[in-house]
Amino acid sequence: MIISTKNSGISAKELGTAAKQLESYRRHLVSVQEKGGFDDLECSINLPFSTHLDAILEKAEAYRTKQLKMVVVIGIGGSNLGTQAVYDALPQKSVEMLFLDTVSSARFSLVLEKLTKHLKNKKQFLIVSISKSGGTTETMANTEALLSALKKPYGDIRDRLVVISDDGSKFSEAAKKQKIDHLGMQTKVGGRYSVFSAVGLFPLAVAGFNVHKLVEGARAAVEDGLLGDTTQNHALVSAHTTYAHAKKGRSIHNTFLFAPELESLGKWYRQLMGESIGKEKDLDGRIVHTGITPIVSIGSTDLHSMAQLYFGGPDDKFTNIVSVQASAHVSIPSKLVFPNMVEHLPRKSLDELMSAIVGGVTATYQKLKQPFLSIELEAVSEKELGYYLQFRMVEMMYLAQLMHVNAFDQPAVEGYKAETKKRLFK
């Protein structure tokens, strides 16, 4: 991953000042990593270095048979966004993953149809049901409805279910009691920081992705994110840049991904930023109603949808342009069916066209003097995705520190949950 702050509108001097401001927190992160374990709020940075990986992989291997065709991930928010981000991004898909997050007859029917029409026996699928607490309405509803609906074609399928939940939670305990396979997750690791725990790694490993490479990328990002040298500490630099622009009124953070397969990666970041820094109260308990609204744009799709607003409308956004190095796959022939419609098309590859578009958009942001950060992935690979995910999580810890809020709680979501439960009782 290459990151460039050249057009960020933030000077080296400003970055130096920011680094000083964050120095004690950076040292705290270093100490969390040196200490290891999973007791600190920031302990998710220890996941990529943890030995828990072996147990996860061993269990995954047991389910990763030649027969396996589909993995259903039942989970919502932090329990599925990271897994889906990696799955949607990567091309090779020997096993299909299906995701059930919200409660929707339409979505449920699609998943059920795939599991019943296209498969012959229950060894061809695995269901992974993920809830930190076991108290997530949607996840429990989808799990019960799916187990019930699959009884008719496949009989008892509790041996095709793996539960992932907090160590010692009632969901884990109930699974244990019924001899349903289960994996624990670290209680102190919040959902939005859990992609490198069993939550993300187990389903991805079962589906055949190289989780070693994912974790390798994540390790490098933790190391870079703890560096004292600000010029190399991407997480710290990016956090400060986002913060500085939010202070100047750019309260929308636009991740502009120039690769449509990265849309889910953008959605994973929406949760990370939305929940980590959108807060009613600051660390001193004062009412602040602070936050930055994360949005996701896809290049070049959204150039034909949102670019008019971005280039002509109010200057209220700070943009991260995320692109992938061109690898020249699909090509346009030399002899066209419709010649002279668009100049210079013959013999170009689709990836070259995308690179030209990224260049055109970058130049336009520069011309309009709208600030942006450039992030380039070498390729859409496990290693680069692992780096990106971990880079963003460390970035968010620094950003919360700058905004003086708790990066790890989500108190405002309790209200609607209570209101929903009242209505369920009726």
Next chain:
Amino acid sequence: MIISTKNSGISAKELGTAAKQLESYRRHLVSVQEKGGFDDLECSINLPFSTHLDAILEKAEAYRTKQLKMVVVIGIGGSNLGTQAVYDALPQKSVEMLFLDTVSSARFSLVLEKLTKHLKNKKQFLIVSISKSGGTTETMANTEALLSALKKPYGDIRDRLVVISDDGSKFSEAAKKQKIDHLGMQTKVGGRYSVFSAVGLFPLAVAGFNVHKLVEGARAAVEDGLLGDTTQNHALVSAHTTYAHAKKGRSIHNTFLFAPELESLGKWYRQLMGESIGKEKDLDGRIVHTGITPIVSIGSTDLHSMAQLYFGGPDDKFTNIVSVQASAHVSIPSKLVFPNMVEHLPRKSLDELMSAIVGGVTATYQKLKQPFLSIELEAVSEKELGYYLQFRMVEMMYLAQLMHVNAFDQPAVEGYKAETKKRLFK
């Protein structure tokens, strides 16, 4: 469609004043409709009443054979967003639609694989290539690359291609010259207002959707949107409500759709709002850099991702809660595998749970005194979708009027296109 302004924070008196302000524009819309034809800027409101529908349906019928399995729509922005919104929303899918919008090797390979691995002969697919001007880089690149890639398995497939472009455009002319089938679109109808032209209706009709019902819904929305009685004119009321909150600093418009299959409908609206009112200059040529940033949220998925920000963060959003009346499909059994995890689950349907969640979220917005508009669809059906799409297009014309900008141009997108072309030339 039922719309409620009860919690919009706008009084009946304010609405009355707004209606007076918009009265001359409303009369203008009435005159555009009475006159008919496609000469006025607002002429897209005449599409649902136009006789062009017969020609579109006749051509669609010719391609709608029993053999047909897949329709590939090549188009970007206004050329595919409406079609995809309807396709993704509706359950019955006798024919699969594939969408190629941006230039992406990853996406292209997926579409190519579907067309070559799963089909036996070229009569099983149809390609619809849509570009108003014929000058859209992505659309021409994908069209050329696909025709070229399909040559090997299927030979010359120009008889499996239908071109949709402005009447008299060079794309139309090139198609005519090569005897490639083509359909015209009305030159004055902009891409984001074109879903009820051949652009949307032809591919949807070929894929087997009931476009009569779509158009029936749209007609009702035009009629309601021209009513002088503000209490019944949803489009005018919604436009004013959005405008009033934007003036108060709520510069983000959040369409919160409590049905995951409506996500593409939300994305269609992003273009409609982003391009129609995100403007550098107002109608008098003054530099204003105005606009509202449209975002799309999915219930209940984004409650586990963005709700912390929405409920705890800054009060900078005006929300439209869009829900669908529960129809009780999939049910949770009375005997659970994991009892006592979530209360009151047994025998509930997934749709009932979603209704309880909508109720819980609505109550929370009320408690927090955050304004919102409630929109309820009777069902996800062609008729309701047709109404919603047309309601939003008339709403946007009123909203642009209130913001004193041109709802129909997009001058700011020319800059990056020129910059991109420079790079293609290299």
